[in-house]
Amino acid sequence: MDADAKKTILRMIPYGLYVLTADDGKGAMGAATVNWVTQTSFNPPLIAVGVKADSGAYAALKSAGGFVLNMLGKEQKGLAFAFFKPAKIEDGAISGQGFTRGSNLAPILDAAIGAVECTVRAVVEQGDHHIVVGEVTGAHLRQAPQGRPDAAILEMKDLGDNVFYGG
Amino acid sequence: MDADAKKTILRMIPYGLYVLTADDGKGAMGAATVNWVTQTSFNPPLIAVGVKADSGAYAALKSAGGFVLNMLGKEQKGLAFAFFKPAKIEDGAISGQGFTRGSNLAPILDAAIGAVECTVRAVVEQGDHHIVVGEVTGAHLRQAPQGRPDAAILEMKDLGDNVFYGG
Numbered sequence: 001m002d003a004d005a006k007k008t009i010l011r012m013i014p015y016g017l018y019v020l021t022a023d024d025g026k027g028a029m030g031a032a033t034v035n036w037v038t039q040t041s042f043n044p045p046l047i048a049v050g051v052k053a054d055s056g057a058y059a060a061l062k063s064a065g066g067f068v069l070n071m072l073g074k075e076q077k078g079l080a081f082a083f084f085k086p087a088k089i090e091d092g093a094i095s096g097q098g099f100t101r102g103s104n105l106a107p108i109l110d111a112a113i114g115a116v117e118c119t120v121r122a123v124v125e126q127g128d129h130h131i132v133v134g135e136v137t138g139a140h141l142r143q144a145p146q147g148r149p150d151a152a153i154l155e156m157k158d159l160g161d162n163v164f165y166g167g
Numbered sequence: 168m169d170a171d172a173k174k175t176i177l178r179m180i181p182y183g184l185y186v187l188t189a190d191d192g193k194g195a196m197g198a199a200t201v202n203w204v205t206q207t208s209f210n211p212p213l214i215a216v217g218v219k220a221d222s223g224a225y226a227a228l229k230s231a232g233g234f235v236l237n238m239l240g241k242e243q244k245g246l247a248f249a250f251f252k253p254a255k256i257e258d259g260a261i262s263g264q265g266f267t268r269g270s271n272l273a274p275i276l277d278a279a280i281g282a283v284e285c286t287v288r289a290v291v292e293q294g295d296h297h298i299v300v301g302e303v304t305g306a307h308l309r310q311a312p313q314g315r316p317d318a319a320i321l322e323m324k325d326l327g328d329n330v331f332y333g334g
Binding site (some may be wrong): 001002004005006008009010011012013014015016036037038039040041042043044045046047048050071113114115116121122124126127128129130131133136137138139140141144145148149150151152153155156157161166167 | 168169170171172173175176177178179180181182183203204205206207208209210211212213214215217238280281282283288289291293294295296297298300303304305306307308311312315316317318319320322323324328333334
């Protein structure tokens with residue numbers, strides 16, 4: 001296989017940016033910027049997320065059996081970069097961001113334009129990131145988009161001409 | 168759960184457009200436009216695709232154990248719409264498109280800007296679409312993009328202001 005061709009072709013897949021959070025209520029908490037996300041079913045509503053297998057967010061969601069996917073708005077580059085680093089809850093904020101909790105305890109960022117609560121239905125433990133399949137069990141729309149919803153989200157290409165996660 | 172909020176939030180996920188093809192060499196052949204695609208691992212390179220469970224493409228890829236994901240270019244709306252309909256191979260063309268075959272027999276469209284050959288590594292049989300996990304085993308770059316690769320692909324929002332597949 002031509003590795004350069006593989007990289008270029010896989011980078012054709014467009015991505016939004018999200019902060020995935022999870023908390024098992026027993027000390028395992030994680031929050032991380034992710035981009036490998038797709039819906040996979042209408043009924044029930046399922047999404048699949050590729051989550052780094054050695055990350056705190058992955059450990060937390062496995063233990064919790066659920067997670068929240070926070071959608072970042074077009075102008076929220078700072079949030080995307082903030083959650084590239086390991087997250088901590090301090091003074092009632094997570095990495096400096098105010099939040100509430102979903103019914104599965106996962107943090108819902110006050111600043112997110114929307115968030116879905118998910119229950120883990122399957123995990124495919126293959127590769128350096130594992131595939132977490134979540135059923136959407138709650139939805140929190142913070143800012144109704146003016147136009148298409150997919151025009152309101154922060155995208156990978158908005159982070160810089162040479163910023164990619166994939167390939 | 169607020170169904171309208173759920174729909175709007177899930178529609179924030181940006182999507183490219185692809186033609187997924189498969190052929191088991193024993194009469195089961197399928198080709199269908201799909202958009203629920205994400206990479207899920209770098210090493211090995213894995214992608215996940217949500218494929219309608221009652222479709223010919225799904226039956227063909229399950230039988231074949233592999234598939235090709237053809238990337239559509241920014242101007243190839245016609246191709247996306249062509250493969251919304253059941254595909255047939257006639258006169259050496261599939262739905263009127265010239266093609267070659269990957270090493271797994273799946274059609275690689277001459278018109279695609281790129282294509283990856285995949286071997287099926289897992290299937291999550293949940294929901295109205297099932298999650299097909301493919302390891303990328305071959306890559307065919309037909310047109311090297313001038314700028315970012317994710318600026319070269321046809322996106323869902325390019326199909327029309329009110330065209331969505333998700334929510």
